[in-house]
Amino acid sequence: MFLINCPFCGEREQSEFKAGGEAHIVRPKQPTELSDDEWAEYLFMRKNIKGIQFERWNHVHGCRKWFNMVRDTSNDQIKAVYKMGEKPPVK
Amino acid sequence: MTNNLRFKTSKFIDETYRVSFKFNNKTYYGFKGDTLASALLANGIHLVGRSFKYHRPRGIMTSGSEEPNAIIQLHDNSSRTEPNVRATEVEIYEGLVASSQNCWPSVNFDIGGINNLLSPILPAGFYYKTFMWPASFWEKYEYFIRKSAGLGKSPKVADPDIYEHKYIHCDVLVIGAGISGIMAAKMAAKNGFKTLLVDEKSYLGGSSIYDNSEFSKINNQITSSWLEKEINEISKLENLEIKIRTSVAAFHGYNFLLARENLTDHLPINQRENKVRQRLLKIRAKKVITATGSIERPLIFDNNDRPGILLSSAIKKYIDLYGVACGENNVLFTNNDTAYETAMSLIQRGIKINAIIDNREQIDSKISYEVEKNNIKIYKGYTVVDTYGYRRINKISIMKLSKDGQTVIGDKTKLNCDCLGVSGGWTPAVHLFTQSGGKLKFREEDQVFIPDVYPSDQISIGSCNGDFGLEEIIKNTLSSIKKFLDIDNSEYKTVETISGLNQSKRNIWLLPSDKSIGKTKSFVDYQNDATAKDIKLALREGFRSIEHVKRYTTTGMGTDQGKLGNMHALGIISETAGTKMGEHGTTTFRPPYTPLTFGTIVGRNVGEFFDIFRRTPIHDWHVANKAEFENVGQWKRAWYYPKDNENMHQAVQRESKAARDSAGILDASTLGKIDIQGTDASEFLNRVYTNAWSKLAVGKCRYGLMLNEDGMVYDDGVTTRLDENHYIMTTTTGGAANVLGKLEDYLQTEWPELDVYLSSVTDHYATISVCGPNSKKIVSKVIPDLDLSDEKFPHMSFKNAKIDNIKCRVMRISFTGEHSYEINIQANYGKSVWEKCMEAGKDFNITPYGTETMHLLRAEKGFIIVGQDTDATMTPIDLQMDWIVSKKKFDFIGKRSLYRSDTIREDRKQLVGLLTENPEEVLEEGAQIVADIKKTPIEMLGHVTSSYYSPNLKKSIALGVVKGGKNMFGQKLIIPMENKNINVTVADPVFLDKEGERLNAKL
Incomplete structure (x- = not known):
């Protein structure tokens, strides 16, 4: 079970958090101008990488804040956590 | 007790404390300190069980948690019964009752033993290969196979014992209190680390604590004496917590471990009352030191499973720790030096060793010479080829190994014995290390897997790390712990070791x-x-x-x-x-x-703590008035209120009729309530609901439909504008938490520029809904100061009011199609306001109704229930709710998805009403809907989502989803059931009062 360093609360048990899928997918500003394919790309297509992955997490049983995490899915090492809107600290 | 098997030389056994216990219905005696296995062995009993498949007689094989054979049932036929317990781990107590498993009628005569004779036709995969044909017969085979298989019996009554969970946080966790674990714990604790030391056994020190041999010494002291002093020292350390009888069950990522602490299993039953039996420890350690030791390997030869064949190290432990000889005429069979330690322990007590069979041609160690000096015959380069004796070994035959070890040569020699100790070397116990995600490497010279790559801040030391010699263990423990903890002082000055063992081994799998x-x-x-x-x-x-x-x-x-x-x-x-x-x-x-x-x-x-549930503030009234309850999410909701001997149908029919004829009252407190404030609250609602919100006047209510980004209906409810920048949103009972989560998600991640704040206030308010033609009269009695005229308080509006000087919010909204009011008041006053409404409605036959009637009433009006009439594949258009989707708004969640090629298909499943040909026939919810039953395979068009008998319309009504249903009004369809086909007609989903006359009637 992960020990997650919430950027607002500090280290907490994984059971306090909820995973929210891939990070840095921006909702299109003008959805009506997108073709079906472009909209489907935003709506459905997600990466499932073995290795470094950027994810959204929510401290749902804590401060309720969403934040981002960089995690190596091959060994579950959390490389970094950072607030929404911030740039990822690692590549 | 067979006296000649018990040697009163062990300090771990209290010979003044005799303990009686039962095994297979016979009474035996042992001493305090014995395990069930050692006590049975002292009584000359080896045969304790039958094997799983061939039902071969099996005896005690080991002395610890690795035991494969001696698994027994404790306290059969009692509430405390437990199957599959290892006799080698059970500490005996007065009154212990144990029995063999997997044998019938008894362990000495087991009918299943016939499988042993049949074994040539029972190869690997036999069950897969045989009983799978024909496939339909499996259920019949299974019945018999299950009867003859199975390990132990599960308890039939509730467990009387208490268990608990405990969290532990520590700097350093040391798993295993053998010699290296003890040293590591001392080094950690003395250097200021908050340390926890756990061991699965009832004593500390591992196998070194009974190592009294002259051939292994530390600082010129016998190993066990040196270690005893160490244990004595660490037990006084403040920084160190020691837990015995505590077995680490799991080693997860990020140094999170689960351990079971056994607190009462070693006590007589009558001393266990009101005590916690076992504790699950949830340990989060900054650093983990694994010192789990190693497990001796058996040797693989023909008939190597007879009772009386034990691991050589187990024989040593039984004699050194428990003072029990496993046999009177022993043979040891080995490929390495450790069996010679066992030999020395037996020699010291004068127990006969008939011979030692050693795979190795050359043996060169002090301890082996010492054994030879005692006139023990050593067969070098030999192997055991067979064993004899059904319920207990009585003979073995041996032959010389060829040079490459692949064949046997020469003549067969037979040797008598009643106990055979085998040693195939040692396997590091790397189980926990690999559980944590660690990677192993294979060490060729002695054919062992050892830890290689650590996934977290942890280290393995001692023999679980592949260090087997005493000198190696101590040297490596000192150096690696110093490095691991980054400390200068190891707490040990010089540690000199002497060992008579050599690490040579001839490994033949x-x-x-x-x-x-x-x-x-x-x-x-x-x-x-x-x-x-x-x-x-x-x-x-x-x-x-x-x-x-x-x-x-x-x-x-x-x-x-x-x-x-x-x-x-x-x-x-x-x-x-x-x-x-x-x-x-x-x-x-x-x-x-x-x-x-x-x-x-x-x-x-x-x-009651298995799954927590939520109660409304009015719950006690429902209980007192004999409501039946329904689980909705975590909530207990009143389902219906049976009167006299009414069944559910009768109660619901009565409640439904009363609500439309006069007045009904519903506890709606479970509806999710989200308080929304901020200067951008209206804009926020515009973006999350399908309809427009900017123009909603203060004091007005509006129904809203919320979609997922894929265009599918997610939740619905009425939202009220309390003030310019203040709304209260209601959600479905089950969806409340998810809706709040979704709204927070959009606010924080997509629209952080919006000035909006969300708070869940579901639990803060009690919500009472009064409906029906007499609702106005009732509410005016409860809140006389409130002007309920249609001009001042029209449908879909809200007023602040006071009941007995307590503030409340009243909404005129309706989920039944009747004139109705929703009173929201601070939760603590809920029950008293409910009672006030009941009192005020007495003259009007005010009838409390539950969720079932609520469902029926809304179905008459064709109102959907999200989650019942919808699943995650229904758009508002599919629900024929086009009216609620704003054409003007630039964007809202899910808007773009409503005109994807898939969502605009005409043949999607769409919500329709269904009327049965026979108005008395009520459809089953979930039933399939088809058009043509002649053409096979029959095409499924959809299914029934809601179905009731309406007492107000005096006919059966149903909602369903049907492919292309929107354009099928008036068409006949068929509901095929198990024994009949029911004819239905597709109808408008609004069955009652389509024009809204009841809602708008002048009262």
Whole structure:
């Protein structure tokens, strides 16, 4: 079970958090101008990488804040956590 | 007690404290300090169980948690019964009752033993191959197979014991209190680390604590004496917590571990009252030191499973720790030096050793010379080829090994014995290390897997790290702990060791026999009866991956998880396939390391705490008025209120009629309530609901539909504008938490520029809904100051009011199609306001109704319930709710998805009303809807989502989803049931008062 360093609360048990899928997918500003394919790309297509992955997490049983995490899915090492809107600290 | 098997020389046994216990209905005696296994052995009993498949007689094989054979049932037929307990781990107490498992009628005569004779036709995969044909017969076969298989019996009554969970946070966790674990704990604690030391046994010190041999010394003291002083010292350390009888079950990522602490299992039953039996420790450690030791390997030869065959180290432990001799005429069979330590222990007590059979041609160690000096015959370069004796070993035959160890040569010699100790070297207990995600490497010289890559801040020390010699263990423990903890002071000055052992070993995974392999039974997994022959068969049949071989032969799949034999399985596979060890991979060691009871896993979450539930502030009134309850999410909601001897149907019919004829009252407190404030609140609602919100006047209410980004209906409810920048949103009962989560998600991640704040206020308010033609009269009695005229208080509006000077919010909104009011008041006043409404409505036959009637009333009006009439595939258009989707708004969640090529298909499933040809016939919810039953396969058009008998319309009504249903009004369809086909007509989903006359009637 992960020990997650919430950027607002500090280290907490994984059971306090909820995973929210891939990070840095921006909702299109003008959805009506997108073709079906472009909209489907935003709506459905997600990466499932073995290795470094950027994810959204929510401290749902804590401060309720969403934040981002960089995690190596091959060994579950959390490389970094950072607030929404911030740039990822690692590549 | 057979006196000549008990040697009163052990300080671990209290000879003044005699304990009686029952095994298989017979009374025996042992001493305090004995395990069930040592007490049975002292009574000359080896045969304790039957094997799983062939029902072969099996005896105690080991002295610890790795035991494959001696698994027994405790306290059969009582509430405290427990199956699959290892006799080697059970500490005896007065009144203990144990019995053998997996045998019938008795362990000495077991009918299933016939399987042993049938074994030539019971190869690996026999069950898969045979009973799968014909497939439909499996259920019949299964009945008989289950009867003759099975390990132990599960309890039939509730567990009387108490269990609990406990969190522990520490700087350093040390697993295993053997010599290296003790040293590591001392170094950590003395250097200021908050340390926890756990061991599965009832004593500290591991196997060194009974190592009294002159051949292993530390600082010129006998190992056990040196270690005792160490233990004495650490037990006084403030920084160190020590837990015995505590077995680490799982080692998860980020140094999170689960351990079971056993608190009362060693006590007589009458001393366990009101005590916690077992505790599940949830440990989060900054650093973990694994010192779990190693497990002695058996040797794989023909008939290596007879009672009386034990691990050589177990024989040593029984004599040194418990003072029990396992036999009176012993033979030791080994490929390394450790069996000679056992020999010395036996020699010291004058117990007869008939011979030592050693695979090695040359043996060169002090201890072996000492054994030879005692006139013990050592057969060098020999192997055991067979054993004899049905319920107990009585003879073995041995032959000389060829130079390459692949065949046997020369003549067969028979030797008498009543106990055979085997030693195939040692396997590091790397189970926990690999559970944590650690990667192993294979060490060729002594054929062991040892830790290689650590996934977290942890280290393995001692023999679980592949250090077997005393000198090596101590030297490496000191240096690696110093480095691991980054400390200068090791707390140890000089530690000099002397050991008479040599680490040489002649490893042969499957020992040769004079018989062909097909005629041998060389057990690799004792508990699951998997033999070397089975593994070779699996390879011949094309299995290559160790995981596949494991499942096919069931090797390593018993309750012992193959602690003894997994290495041999790997070895035999690589030898047979001609590959290198490790190339086939190792099997995965899964938690728990030793089985856990269900009690430990659930802890205090039993009975009413098993699954928590939520009650409304009016709950007690519902209980007092005999409501039946329904679970909605975590809520207990009043379902219906049966009067006299009414059944559910009768009650619901009465309630539904009363609500439309006069007045009904519903506890709607469970609806989710979200308080929304901020200058951008209106804009926010515009974006999350499908309809427009900017123009909603203060004091007005509006129904809203919320979609997912894929255009599918997610939730619905009425939202009220309390003030310019203040709204209260209601959600479905089950959706409240998810809706709040979704709104927060959009606010924080997509629209952080919006000035909006959300708070859940579901629990803060009680919500009472009064409906029906007389609702106005009732509410005016409860709140006389409130002007309820249609001009001042029209449908879909809200007013602040006071009841007995307590503030409340009243909404005129309706989920039934009747004139109705919703009173929201601070939760503590809910019950008293409800009672006020009941009192005020007395003259109007005010009728409390539950969720079932609520569902019926809304179905009459064709109102949907999200989650019942919708699933995650229904758009508002599919629901024929086009009216609620704003055409003007630039964007809202899910808007773009409403005109994807898939969502605009005309033949999507759409919500329709269904009327049965026979108005008395009520459809089953979930029933399939078809048009043509003649053409096969029958095309499924949809299904019934809601169905009731309406007392107000006096006919059956139903809602359903049908492909292209929107354009099928008036069309006849069929509901095929098990014994009949029901004819229905597609209708408008609004069955009652489409024009809204009831809602708008002047009252």
